[in-house]
Amino acid sequence: MATEDVPLPPWRKSRKPAQLRRQLSQDLIVEAGLRILDAEGLDALSMRRVAQEFDTGPASLYAHVANKEELLELVYDRVLSEIRLPERDPGRWKEQLREYMVEVHRVLAKHADLARVALANIPTGENSVRMGEFVFGLLIEAGMSPRDAALSMDRISLYVVSDAYEGSVHFTRMRAAGLSDPQEYFESFVGQIAGYYRALPAARFPHITKFVDALIADDGEERFQYGLELLLDGIEARMPRTP
Numbered sequence: 001m002a003t004e005d006v007p008l009p010p011w012r013k014s015r016k017p018a019q020l021r022r023q024l025s026q027d028l029i030v031e032a033g034l035r036i037l038d039a040e041g042l043d044a045l046s047m048r049r050v051a052q053e054f055d056t057g058p059a060s061l062y063a064h065v066a067n068k069e070e071l072l073e074l075v076y077d078r079v080l081s082e083i084r085l086p087e088r089d090p091g092r093w094k095e096q097l098r099e100y101m102v103e104v105h106r107v108l109a110k111h112a113d114l115a116r117v118a119l120a121n122i123p124t125g126e127n128s129v130r131m132g133e134f135v136f137g138l139l140i141e142a143g144m145s146p147r148d149a150a151l152s153m154d155r156i157s158l159y160v161v162s163d164a165y166e167g168s169v170h171f172t173r174m175r176a177a178g179l180s181d182p183q184e185y186f187e188s189f190v191g192q193i194a195g196y197y198r199a200l201p202a203a204r205f206p207h208i209t210k211f212v213d214a215l216i217a218d219d220g221e222e223r224f225q226y227g228l229e230l231l232l233d234g235i236e237a238r239m240p241r242t243p
Helices: 026-040 047-053 068-080 090-109 112-120 126-141 146-176 182-199 206-210 212-216 220-237
Strands: none
Touching (some): 026 047, 026 112, 047 068, 068 090, 090 126, 090 146, 090 220, 112 146, 146 182, 146 220, 182 206, 182 212, 206 212
16 A cells, blocks of 8 residues: 555556445435435436435435335425414314415425426325325315315415426526526516407407406416415305304
């Protein structure tokens, strides 16, 4: 071995100390998958891409995760663990449901394309079931029939997830356009839509051409809140009337 002042002979190769690989586990694989999804988007997430994070091959992952579909389910459920649920209070069901929907939307919006995972499957992870029990139980305890509670829970989930997904689509387009400012992107996008509406023949589309400003007035957050209140009011209308 060469000392600090004596070099190695030129026919010998310098060897770096071997670096021990981290022991793979399902948790580490899921964390890596979430990092890739947040940074590169859902389309970039694959078993091979995750394996690169650990300097190994995809086969090493299959002892912990069956396939990409299972990985996506695990990543989605990991994100749902960020959602904190209060103790159910059926006397405040509408307020609690509103807070729940806003919180789920906020968490999904933080994680790029993740809402696509929920749209493609019925999530059954521990945190998905935990959230379902909260909403389902809250509505039943507030007096709603199990059938109406089940259908309401389904529509609530679809609305929140699909709205978050729409936002992720715009984020992907913004990134593809090389823009980093969401406000700049939306002003450009909405401006093009408004210009198109104004160019339509007024005789065929009198209301759209006349009220273009109303059509584009509200941003994504305002539209989400409006739809949320529509849903809550509709659920309230199906609640049994107490004397």
